[in-house]
Amino acid sequence: MSRTHVVGILGGMGPAAGADFARLFVQACADHMRARGLPVSDQAFPEHWLAQVPVPDRSNALESPGPGGHQPLDPMLQAMGKLAALGATTVAVACNTAHAWHAALQERFPQLEVLHVAREVAQNLAGRGIREVGLLATEGTYRAGLYDQALRQAGVQCHIPSTEERERLMRGIYEGVKAGNMALARECFAGVADALARRHGLSVLVLGCTEIPLALSAVPGTEGLELVDPAALLAQALAQRAFA
Structure with missing residues (x-):
């Protein structure tokens, strides 16, 4: 049995996305073992903790900067401390928008490697020769520019939806996925994805919110459009660290 490292997942943003990320991580571990010619068994999976x-x-x-109970950093730091105490060496944050606080998390816990989802996506796209994508995400992710710098540094041009389309995405996230109305979420996401892809002649869209892939696996009527799930790529990166 090969030696593995303890890793952690910072979830709860929302809980369904955190649970789905754990599923993606287990799948990535199984794929990693098969690729290395190792038998896949319960005992071969690395120790991992979901907070x-x-x-x-x-x-x-x-949107409302400044101190207060509406800020997410303190709860995230508390969860990171628990993961560190459990022996985690690498942590993946199962929320795209939460990466706006990535630098603060990494600075507070220098003994851990806190993976950065946008950098993992940019590296994957550039490695496959993709030079132009569309980004579906939360308003917070757009405002923070989480993907802009990472994609630009990798030589990938990023197109974003219009203001009205971004509002539709937020409706799909909050009134759709988070409220359990997957039909509404699918309608909102597919409509924006189709419009963005056709407007810029895109063949690749990045689903930059962990809620979006839960409702959108394909865009009806748009043949050949690839939907990139950053959570899946982040899960693969975490699996690689666990088996390193």
């Missing part, structure tokens, strides 16, 4: 903690809304916090 599902209540965290204030990230987009609202970015």
Whole structure:
């Protein structure tokens, strides 16, 4: 049995996305073992911990800067401390918008490697020769520019939806996925995805919110459009660290 490292997942943003990320991580571990010719068994999976903690809304916090109970950093730091105490060496944050606080998390816990989802996505896209994408995300992710710098440094141009389309995405996230109305979420996400892809002639869209892939796996009527799930790429990166 190969030696593995303890890793952690910072979830709760929302809980469904955190639980789904754990599923993606387990799948990535199994894929990693098969690729290395190792038998897949219960005992071969690395020790991993999922911290599902209540965290204030990230987009609202970015829109209303300043101290207060509406800020998510303190709960995230508390959860990181628990993961560190459990022996985690690497942590993945199962929320795109929460990466606006990535630098603060990494600075407070220098003994841990806190993976950065946008950098993992940019590295993957550039490695596959993709030079132009569309980004579906939360308003907070757009405002924080989380993907802009990472994609630009990797030589990938990023197109974003219009103001009205971004409002539709937020409706799909809050009134759709978070409220359990997947039909509404799918309608909102697919409509924006189709419009963005057709307007810029895109073949690749990045689903830059962990809620979006829960409702959107394909865009009806748009053949050949690739939907990139950052959570899946982040889960693969975490699996690689666990088996390193």
